Amino acid sequence: MAVVNPVLEVDAIRLAFDGVVAVDGVSFTVEPGELFAIIGPNGAGKTSIFNVLSGVYRPQQGSVRFHDQDLIGMRPHRIAALGMARTFQNIELFSHLTVVDNLMLGRHNHMRYGALSAFAWIGRARREELANRSAVEDVIDFLELEQWRRFPVGLLPYGVQKRVELGRALAMEPRLLLLDEPVAGMNVEETEDMARFVLDIREELGVAMVMVEHDMGLVMDLADRVMVMDFGKPIRTGTPREVQEDPDVIRAYLGEQHRTAGGVA
Amino acid sequence: MRGRPELYTSYAQDMAFLNTRPKRVSTGALLVVALLLPFMITDDLLQLLATGYVAAIGAIGLNIVTGYAGQVSLGHAFFLAIGAYTGAALSGDPDGRVIGFGVTSLPVWVLASGLVAALAGVIVAPLAVRLRGLYLAIVTLGLVFLGDHVFREWTELTGGPGVGRPAAVPELLGVRLDKDGAFLTGAQKLYLVMFVLLVIFGVLARNLVRSRVGRAFAAVRDRDLAASVIGVDLTKYKVLAFAISSFYAGVAGALLFVPNGFFDPGSFSLLLSVQYIAMVLIGGAGTISGAIMGALFITLLPRITRELPAVLPFISGDATGTFTVFQLEAVLYGVLLIVFLIVEPRGLFGIWVRVRNYWRTWPFSY
Numbered sequence: 001m002a003v004v005n006p007v008l009e010v011d012a013i014r015l016a017f018d019g020v021v022a023v024d025g026v027s028f029t030v031e032p033g034e035l036f037a038i039i040g041p042n043g044a045g046k047t048s049i050f051n052v053l054s055g056v057y058r059p060q061q062g063s064v065r066f067h068d069q070d071l072i073g074m075r076p077h078r079i080a081a082l083g084m085a086r087t088f089q090n091i092e093l094f095s096h097l098t099v100v101d102n103l104m105l106g107r108h109n110h111m112r113y114g115a116l117s118a119f120a121w122i123g124r125a126r127r128e129e130l131a132n133r134s135a136v137e138d139v140i141d142f143l144e145l146e147q148w149r150r151f152p153v154g155l156l157p158y159g160v161q162k163r164v165e166l167g168r169a170l171a172m173e174p175r176l177l178l179l180d181e182p183v184a185g186m187n188v189e190e191t192e193d194m195a196r197f198v199l200d201i202r203e204e205l206g207v208a209m210v211m212v213e214h215d216m217g218l219v220m221d222l223a224d225r226v227m228v229m230d231f232g233k234p235i236r237t238g239t240p241r242e243v244q245e246d247p248d249v250i251r252a253y254l255g256e257q258h259r260t261a262g263g264v265a
Numbered sequence: 266m267r268g269r270p271e272l273y274t275s276y277a278q279d280m281a282f283l284n285t286r287p288k289r290v291s292t293g294a295l296l297v298v299a300l301l302l303p304f305m306i307t308d309d310l311l312q313l314l315a316t317g318y319v320a321a322i323g324a325i326g327l328n329i330v331t332g333y334a335g336q337v338s339l340g341h342a343f344f345l346a347i348g349a350y351t352g353a354a355l356s357g358d359p360d361g362r363v364i365g366f367g368v369t370s371l372p373v374w375v376l377a378s379g380l381v382a383a384l385a386g387v388i389v390a391p392l393a394v395r396l397r398g399l400y401l402a403i404v405t406l407g408l409v410f411l412g413d414h415v416f417r418e419w420t421e422l423t424g425g426p427g428v429g430r431p432a433a434v435p436e437l438l439g440v441r442l443d444k445d446g447a448f449l450t451g452a453q454k455l456y457l458v459m460f461v462l463l464v465i466f467g468v469l470a471r472n473l474v475r476s477r478v479g480r481a482f483a484a485v486r487d488r489d490l491a492a493s494v495i496g497v498d499l500t501k502y503k504v505l506a507f508a509i510s511s512f513y514a515g516v517a518g519a520l521l522f523v524p525n526g527f528f529d530p531g532s533f534s535l536l537l538s539v540q541y542i543a544m545v546l547i548g549g550a551g552t553i554s555g556a557i558m559g560a561l562f563i564t565l566l567p568r569i570t571r572e573l574p575a576v577l578p579f580i581s582g583d584a585t586g587t588f589t590v591f592q593l594e595a596v597l598y599g600v601l602l603i604v605f606l607i608v609e610p611r612g613l614f615g616i617w618v619r620v621r622n623y624w625r626t627w628p629f630s631y
Contacts, residue, residue, distance in 0.1 A: 054494050055493075056490065056493075056494070075493070075498075076493040076494050077493050077494075077496045077497055077498045077499070080493070080494055080495055080496035081496050085495070086494055088491070092488050092490060092491035092494075093487075093488070093491070094483060094484050094487040094488055094491070094492075095487055095488075096483065096487055096551070097480070097483055097484075097487070101480055101483070104477075104480055105480050105481070105484050105492075105495055105497070106495055108477060108480070108481060108484075108495060108496050108497055109496040111477045113476075113477065114478075115473065115478050115505055115509065118472060118473050118476035118477060118478045118479070119469040119472055119473050120469075120472065121282070121472035121475070121476060125476060125477075126277075128477075129280060129476065129477070130276050130277055130280065133276045133279075133280060134276060137276075168495065169495075172495060172496070
């Protein structure tokens, strides 16, 4: 089999806020098309890793390579332009804008026209707007958001907002998708919908994903590999089965009961 | 498909400038009325409306930076002043008492005023990159005082406080727009020119805000973290918002005093900034038509209060008496702002949306 370069290579990053070490010595790689999950107790540094990857925080040590480009020190909008998209644990949508406009914003970097053509809204600006609207409709179709299209997202139910946020990330046509707790606070039905969308993204779009999630059932079912973290440090990285049987992981996060119950699935 | 005007069969129809038949009809009707007005009402009212149209251009500018991009600016009076002095100096009499270069062609000095003000906006914009909310408001407030001082002292340009200088000289294709001609009076000509300019700048602004750029502004306003993570360059768009807003302010400033023909450095005080904020808030932040409604409302307000002493005898029409129209005006500004912020934060535009939705479903409430 030909050697394929990993999508993402994180090497020994360390992030500290004064005395508090949020992330310490975390390394992992994400292969093309892989679904890589990060789990761990609250405050373990999972979201901090996402913030390092998307350029919101700058780590003191270590390196992040995305498709062979070094991301350390790059500003978030440049990293987004390279093809990294993310969703947030607490929804970060543009609440006054409609679903269509939120998704159109996801395609910001797929349009090139500037302010002067925007004033005229003819020629190139019009062409690009129409082409990208069509691309946005594909995402709306993919995530079954048709009925919400015209609503300002602030008025939509929580589960739908989560889906719109996923849609905005997908509209970017990313090469790597970071999902921060995609099913947090959702009921069973919404969780199953989201799981189906995540599977569809992997099968139909082939996008590599990194997912932070507390729903162990979802993680163990969907993920190819799992990294368990505690207090900013990685404890174990492996397949869901390996991780579930690791004594350190059970002690730090899953708990003994989990083992006696024969694994969650 | 016939008989179903709201059935869109292409994205082009859906995203069109006026995408419903009622919008096309009402816009057309408004255009016709506005173009017939100069032949129906008196010159002093026309002059007032012309000033209102110019104020609307300025209010659209403030709305772009504050209503759309969410950067609260109290410095609008400063950019209006820069436009006013650029226009007046460029078109002024070269042999006059104050600086003048004699370039009287209206399109030339209007564009130049906009560009000079936009340049000032770009110089000020880095502040917005570092500061937000109240801090930015306070710093832009400082601009007004800075400008106020410079314009009071620089008498070669401004004529000095209490004296002032002539406003820009409006000339188009060799025709003086402020002087009575064979067919039209000066007020009629100015009214028509200001109206055309408002339509042009209004359409341009409306195009801008429904484009990629306008959406990026809204993204910066609503969630700047999310905006940067989806690829919006925060610095670039904040600078751009200030530049475009200042351009509109510059254009409005240059035209604002043309109907009066004269202005004084005292005009560009904090009160002027507050008036523009009031226009945006009363009209409806984040809408172009709201900015126009707000600007016309605030410009016409003094005229309406002047009529009140005839109806309500306890209000005195001059500066004597216990309760004068001038006091009433000041009180009304405050009351209106408070009432709108509490009762209808979407402003006049919000009221219009409610009326429209009521009649759309009439006589049913759902």
